[in-house]
Amino acid sequence: MSTKMRAVVLHADWDPKPEFKLGPKDIEGRQTYLGSKVWRNPRVTIEERDVPQAGPGEVVIEVKACGICGSDVHMAQPDEQGYILYPGLTGFPAVLGHEFSGVIVDAGPGAFDKRTNKPFKGGEAVCAEEMLWCGACQPCADGWPNHCERLDELGFNVDGAMAKYIKVPARVVWSLEPLREHYSDEEVFLLGSLVEPTSVAYNAVIERSGWGILGGIRPGDNVVICGGGPIGIAACAILKRQGAAKVILSEPEPSRAELGRKMGADYTINPLQEDFTERVLEITHGYGAALYLEATGLPTIVYPQIEKTIWEQKTLNARVMVVARADAKMPVTGEVLQVRRAQIIGAQGHSGHGTFPRVIESMAAGMNMLPMITKQITLDEVPENLVTLRTDRKECKITVRLDKE
Structure with a gap:
């Protein structure tokens, strides 16, 4: 050597x-x-x-x-x-x-x-x-x-x-x-x-979101993923495999939106051409989502759209999972979180609770x-x-x- x-x-x-x-x-x-x-x-x-x-x-x-x-x-x-x-x-x-x-x-x-x-x-x-x-x-x-x-x-x-x-x-x-x-x-x-980027998505949407735990998302819930980068795309695959009813990807780049559909997204939204809130509520018949993944790194633009949707949707207890790193502050309205029983949760990295071996085994079992x-x-x-x-x-x-x- x-x-x-x-x-x-x-x-x-x-x-x-x-x-x-x-x-x-x-x-x-x-x-x-x-x-x-x-x-x-x-x-x-x-x-x-x-x-x-x-x-x-x-x-x-x-x-x-x-x-x-x-x-x-x-x-x-x-x-x-x-x-x-x-x-x-x-x-x-x-x-x-x-x-x-x-x-x-x-x-x-x-x-x-x-x-x-x-x-x-x-x-x-x-x-x-x-x-x-x-x-x-x-x-x-x-x-x-x-x-x-x-x-x-x-x-x-x-x-x-x-x-x-x-x-x-x-x-x-x-x-x-x-x-x-x-x-x-x-x-x-x-x-x-x-495995590493997929584990970052796994940690956010499974471990930190409390999948299957009281208050967390469960099979049959709707989820919205904001951002079709590698973490957002990996989240599409993980959430669909875990039983999410409707996986909605918000992504303006056509090639990434198409890849998201290939990897598990049921619907895609172009937030530059469509009203984000209207489209999410239309797809979900007014129920909205139990989980919103912020994977864009543009919280000042994306979070107000998420917050508006949480305010108008029927589903309570929504969780906003922040996985993208950004220097900007999120413009949060506390009243929305209080009235709608919603939460904002941060997710960092991947280690702990067996994310790596579970992702590897999921890949081995067919999550390509x-x-x-x-x-x-x-x-x-x-x-x-x-x-x-x-x-x-x-x-x-x-x-x-x-x-x-």
């Missing part, structure tokens, strides 16, 4: 806005939980890096496929003042990429496969969580590792997977072996790169997410595609094929 590899690296300048105050978990000059308030002048380069070596409890994975996430785009995208658009945990320079799959090529002592409860030997097809939780803080102890007090994130403040090799703790690695019974090797790795991948590129093409994705919404998921390098 070579000692050097090429990697897509994001650099930016630590230049906090005047109103920014260092938080208790921020590290001066190195990382912050409020990226859009601090990091300026993002620059993406392809450069040589050392191939990582596995230590105790760690594995090195040879990356086969890695998806480009909207977070990658927004970390590399400056606003008019030069600050990055991504509002979350960031620390640069860092190798980008957190939606990936590959093959284990090195395993340190104490690196165990959760599926077999035996040490990794090398050669296993795997994917990994991007949220590196500590397992020792209060949120981790309470079963919420995606809210870890010592959280690190692959591709955000720790080197990610847009490189030939990546080192990760074995505790966040999941076997892709269940997929081999139904898919080819190439499909296994492509699907493996979709491969149509989400609409374009495949090489490592050298990543920088230009990060720029293209700022404005071009025709593609759903662009995947970097490192096995073709």
Whole structure:
């Protein structure tokens, strides 16, 4: 194995806005939980890096496929003042990429496969969580590792997977072996790169929404998904598989709307050409929806439409699930939430309560997410595609094929 590899690296300048105050978990000059308030002048380069070596409890994975996430785009995208658009945990320079799959090529002592409860030997097809939780803080102890007090994130403040090799703790690695019974090797790795974004959708619409729990959505309920990006499209598949009566996707881009229908949406709405509230109430015969997923990242535009629909619909106890990351504030009318017994709930990431293995098993049982991948590129093409994705919404998921390098 070579000692050097090429990697897509994001650099930016630590230049906090005047109103920014260092938080208790921020590290001066190195990382912050409020990226859009601090990091300026993002620059993406392809450069040589050392191939990582596995230590105790760690594995090195040879990356086969890695998806480009909207977070990658927004970390590399400056606003008019030069600050990055991504509002979350960031620390640069860092190798980008957190939606990936590959093959284990090195395993340190104490690196165990959760599926077999035996040490990794090398050669296993795997994917990994991007949220590196500590397992020792209060949120981790309470079963919420995606809210870890010592959280690190692959591709955000720790080197990610847009490189030939990546080192990760074995505790966040999941076997892709269940997929081999139904898919080819190439499909296994492509699907493996979709486990992370699909798990983000799963966490939002199943775990955080309280599926099957008193007050949560149940089979037979109507759902509305705002935004036909990868998370919204994955939610279409998950919710239809879980028994939602009418899955309604609000998405203005025709290609994404069509993909949503292919993946499970029963109806689509173009909010630029149709009245959102009128159309939702028409489709549902006035009942509206039990769940509204905000997956656009445009809360100032989308939330007022959701709120108006909740006010006018027959169904009480609606939940607005916020999964898209955005710096903007939501214009909330408390009276609507009170009178209609509605809730706004945030969903972050994917870890906890078995999201990864459940998504993998769902894929193995026939939930084929491969149509989400609409374009495949090489490592050298990543920088230009990060720029293209700022404005071009025709593609759903662009995947970097490192096995073709």
